[in-house]
Amino acid sequence: MKREARTIKIDRRLTGANIIDEPLQQVIQFSLRDYVQYWYYTLSDDESFLLEIRQTLQNALIQFATRSKEIDWQPYFTTRLVDDFGTHLRVFRKAQQKITEKDDQVKGTAEDLVDTFFEVEVEMEKDVCRDLVCTSPKDEEGFLRDLCEVLLYLLLPPGDFQNKIMRYFVREILARGVLLPLINQLSDPDYINQYIIWMIRDSNCNYEAFMNIIKLSDNIGELEAVRDKAAEELQYLRSLDTAGDDINTIKNQINSLLFVKKVCDSRIQRLQSGKEINTVKLAANFGKLCTVPLDSILVDNVALQFFMDYMQQTGGQAHLFFWMTVEGYRVTAQQQLEVLSSRQKDGKHQTNQTKGLLRAAAVGIYEQYLSEKASPRVTVDDYLVAKLADTLNHEDPTPEIFDDIQRKVYELMLRDERFYPSFRQNALYVRMLAELDMLKDPSFRGSDDGDGESFNGSPTGSINLSLDDLSNVSSDDSVQLHAYISDTGVCNDHGKTYALYAITVHRRSVNTEEMWKTYRRYSDFHDFHMRITEQFENLSSILKLPGKKTFNNMDRDFLEKRKKDLNAYLQLLLTPEMMKASPALAHCVCDFLENKAYSKGKGDFARKMDTFVNPLRNSMRNVSNAVKSLPDSLAEGMTKMSDNMGKMSERLGQDIRQSFFKVPPLIPKTDSDPEHCRVSAQLDDTVDDNIPLRVMLLLMDEVFDLKERNQWLRRNIKNLLQQLIRATYGDTINRKIVDHVDWMTSPEQVADLVKRFRDAFWPNGILAETIPCRDKGIRMRTRVAGKTKLLSIMPDELKHIIGAETTRKGILRVFEMFQHNQLNRRMVYVFLEGFLETLFPQYKFRELFNKLHSRSKQMQKYKQKLQTTQAPSLQKR
Numbered sequence: 001m002k003r004e005a006r007t008i009k010i011d012r013r014l015t016g017a018n019i020i021d022e023p024l025q026q027v028i029q030f031s032l033r034d035y036v037q038y039w040y041y042t043l044s045d046d047e048s049f050l051l052e053i054r055q056t057l058q059n060a061l062i063q064f065a066t067r068s069k070e071i072d073w074q075p076y077f078t079t080r081l082v083d084d085f086g087t088h089l090r091v092f093r094k095a096q097q098k099i100t101e102k103d104d105q106v107k108g109t110a111e112d113l114v115d116t117f118f119e120v121e122v123e124m125e126k127d128v129c130r131d132l133v134c135t136s137p138k139d140e141e142g143f144l145r146d147l148c149e150v151l152l153y154l155l156l157p158p159g160d161f162q163n164k165i166m167r168y169f170v171r172e173i174l175a176r177g178v179l180l181p182l183i184n185q186l187s188d189p190d191y192i193n194q195y196i197i198w199m200i201r202d203s204n205c206n207y208e209a210f211m212n213i214i215k216l217s218d219n220i221g222e223l224e225a226v227r228d229k230a231a232e233e234l235q236y237l238r239s240l241d242t243a244g245d246d247i248n249t250i251k252n253q254i255n256s257l258l259f260v261k262k263v264c265d266s267r268i269q270r271l272q273s274g275k276e277i278n279t280v281k282l283a284a285n286f287g288k289l290c291t292v293p294l295d296s297i298l299v300d301n302v303a304l305q306f307f308m309d310y311m312q313q314t315g316g317q318a319h320l321f322f323w324m325t326v327e328g329y330r331v332t333a334q335q336q337l338e339v340l341s342s343r344q345k346d347g348k349h350q351t352n353q354t355k356g357l358l359r360a361a362a363v364g365i366y367e368q369y370l371s372e373k374a375s376p377r378v379t380v381d382d383y384l385v386a387k388l389a390d391t392l393n394h395e396d397p398t399p400e401i402f403d404d405i406q407r408k409v410y411e412l413m414l415r416d417e418r419f420y421p422s423f424r425q426n427a428l429y430v431r432m433l434a435e436l437d438m439l440k441d442p443s444f445r446g447s448d449d450g451d452g453e454s455f456n457g458s459p460t461g462s463i464n465l466s467l468d469d470l471s472n473v474s475s476d477d478s479v480q481l482h483a484y485i486s487d488t489g490v491c492n493d494h495g496k497t498y499a500l501y502a503i504t505v506h507r508r509s510v511n512t513e514e515m516w517k518t519y520r521r522y523s524d525f526h527d528f529h530m531r532i533t534e535q536f537e538n539l540s541s542i543l544k545l546p547g548k549k550t551f552n553n554m555d556r557d558f559l560e561k562r563k564k565d566l567n568a569y570l571q572l573l574l575t576p577e578m579m580k581a582s583p584a585l586a587h588c589v590c591d592f593l594e595n596k597a598y599s600k601g602k603g604d605f606a607r608k609m610d611t612f613v614n615p616l617r618n619s620m621r622n623v624s625n626a627v628k629s630l631p632d633s634l635a636e637g638m639t640k641m642s643d644n645m646g647k648m649s650e651r652l653g654q655d656i657r658q659s660f661f662k663v664p665p666l667i668p669k670t671d672s673d674p675e676h677c678r679v680s681a682q683l684d685d686t687v688d689d690n691i692p693l694r695v696m697l698l699l700m701d702e703v704f705d706l707k708e709r710n711q712w713l714r715r716n717i718k719n720l721l722q723q724l725i726r727a728t729y730g731d732t733i734n735r736k737i738v739d740h741v742d743w744m745t746s747p748e749q750v751a752d753l754v755k756r757f758r759d760a761f762w763p764n765g766i767l768a769e770t771i772p773c774r775d776k777g778i779r780m781r782t783r784v785a786g787k788t789k790l791l792s793i794m795p796d797e798l799k800h801i802i803g804a805e806t807t808r809k810g811i812l813r814v815f816e817m818f819q820h821n822q823l824n825r826r827m828v829y830v831f832l833e834g835f836l837e838t839l840f841p842q843y844k845f846r847e848l849f850n851k852l853h854s855r856s857k858q859m860q861k862y863k864q865k866l867q868t869t870q871a872p873s874l875q876k877r
Helices: 018-040 048-070 074-102 110-125 131-135 137-155 158-162 164-187 189-199 207-216 220-238 246-273 279-286 301-314 317-345 351-369 382-394 403-415 427-435 463-470 522-535 537-541 556-573 576-581 585-593 604-617 620-626 632-636 639-645 650-660 691-704 711-729 733-744 747-761 776-792 796-802 804-817 821-839 845-855 857-876
Strands: 480-493 496-508 513-521
Touching: 018 048, 018 164, 018 747, 048 137, 048 164, 048 821, 074 110, 074 691, 074 733, 074 804, 074 821, 110 131, 110 821, 110 857, 131 137, 131 821, 131 845, 131 857, 137 164, 137 845, 158 164, 164 189, 164 747, 164 821, 189 776, 189 821, 207 246, 207 776, 207 804, 220 246, 220 776, 301 317, 301 427, 301 796, 317 351, 317 403, 351 382, 382 403, 427 804, 480 556, 480 585, 496 522, 496 556, 513 522, 522 556, 522 585, 576 585, 691 804, 776 804, 796 804, 821 845, 845 857
Parallel strands: none
Antiparallel strands: 480 496, 496 513
8 A cells, every 4th residue: 555755854956046946856756756656665664765766866967957057058059959950851851852763653651751761861870870769669768778877877976876776766767757758749740740830829820821731732631631620610600590790701701611622622632543743844834834024034033043044054154144244243333433422522532443443343344255265255246345345445434334235135135046935935934933933733723812813824804804884984074083992901701811991982973973982902902003004104103002011911000001002092093184194094993993893904923923023123223132143153264353353452342252253151162972961061160150140051951952053042042141130130149149048048947948847747746647649630730730830931031032932842841851750759869969968078879879780770781882882992902
């Protein structure tokens, strides 16, 4: 019969911080009660044994706390932890690639992925493989015992460690009672999915991200779970007895659920039939794609890198690089001349020096691309080259000195069948559309936006279609039209939230006076503005529609401001002078203000194109903001111009070199394949650069698989990260990191973690029961919710830099990595290994895996492969 434990007086000091010691003592007490006392009292009444166990645990914790205070945790959190995660992701990505390369037609199973993952791991790590620990429960328990034995050796006094009985008891408590349950929880994919949702709980799921996840899902279980939940909600809504205003809300909800159910059914049917099609490949054969103008491609980061890849394939890169170099020269020259002008006003004279520097830069461009010695040489009319050479010899260079030749080069790229026309027929063009999020899955076209959108982005309607209904509308001066936005509100339709503006319209004529209300969305205003500015070109310089806003666009203050701006837009549009200047405009305005549903004349693709193109088209010289530097492949071939740059003054020379040529070294060249080593192996410690920024860039490389892309894209990502960091922290990022690490390791935070651990394992002081596995449908819907949340929080700025398709793939790859228990266990053990090696640098904890290598299939396979590879070289010797 169990007896009540008698109170034992002990020293309760452990870490030197009372707020940590108190919950930690409770954890020790609960552990002894539930893992030792319940059976010990059936054997003996002697409590000295319990006291010795408790004292042993306390000694270990005291030594652990003392050691933790001596460690500088910044390198671990800023480098080692990120490196471990990035390397784990690299192994997963390479395993996925191997599975794909084996057979494109047969989809690999989860077991194949796990085996391939550990095969790649041993190829990368070479001296360690964790497959048995992560896949065999028996081997895992043995490993945890060995790990706890080492920890006790490092933490306990020699006398306590030599007490085998005591050591074995403590080892089993730590291994079986603490570490194993903790690792089981941290490795559970469902727990990780819930934790992801909890971490970004403040972010709302948006309709577009949710539908993207559904349409891209290749897991039938996820689709069935969402479909079944939609059917359940439909049944509930149809059973409600409602009337009045509620009926419209319920109808909208029913329509939204019906659409979700339809999409799920369609996707399930396609997956079950085995007719899953790559949208990019399908679009490439479809033949009808939306057209992105060349001038828009040249000023968009994502589009430009695809066009650059194509031009390099066709041997036309010199033309493109010349165009970009001239853009950079023009902007830099303009900036320097502006500085010169301001200095002259202040009485400072550097005219000759600045003009000489500009001449050197212009001559460098001429020598590199247009002279007879240029290789490759840009092909343009000889008289233009001769005219430029004469100007360089006899006149001061201006920012516009290359404009004539640049226009010719642009025309050549635009008209020559080898370049832009052929690019539009190339697979790279289709991939570019996918990255710009302008490639629509044809199986869903027109179903999710209601715009009647054709696959190639051409609008199915025209502004002329609505004019037949306005034959009774007169443009006579006796008819007066007045309109203003009287109210605004937020609506939900088909799962999409948007603002709706109530427009009160007055129309007066000689004999009649009418008044009505019509309701329009901002997208209706945007579509209407595009239509009238296309038909009446003179309006584009007069009418300015309020711009779009990506975040917080449902905020009350923002909606009030937009209401005010749209009202100003309407009043300007309805002025008599505007109507007289464009008589046909009255028909369009009356159609827009009619009390009926507005029929968009522009499809979804056209509106995306307008948002994507127009801000750039109107100021092509803004290319310099994104195009300030050239890719490595170009910089390596521009030795002549870089030599000329070296002759310039320090200020202008640095500006131009940094703008055109300088590539901050990030990844040094090594003899070994960087893909077969850890991520941190690519850090060059000799480079004086911001370590956290470089680690973040390396991590982005792994998440979004950017290393295969050209250096142009990598440069822009680096610039984006720099801007984000500086905007957030200024130039004190390292100080902020140190402060954050200090906060994470502060007594308050450590105490909070201990309390969380205590409450998770012993809620209300009672040992928690094993949590039953949640229903499959709930787990599948949690997966969908987690992916939707992750996709929703991705900033549009990132999508504009690396592309929408790459962003989606990267996010889904990271999420998919967490859906395998064995792989999660490997990640947990790697993190634990890094933590312990930081705490005890004199001991290599990874060597604990060596005793399992004799039974590791992957390690044996690797050794055989290594011997086979080395045999021919030995024979040659």
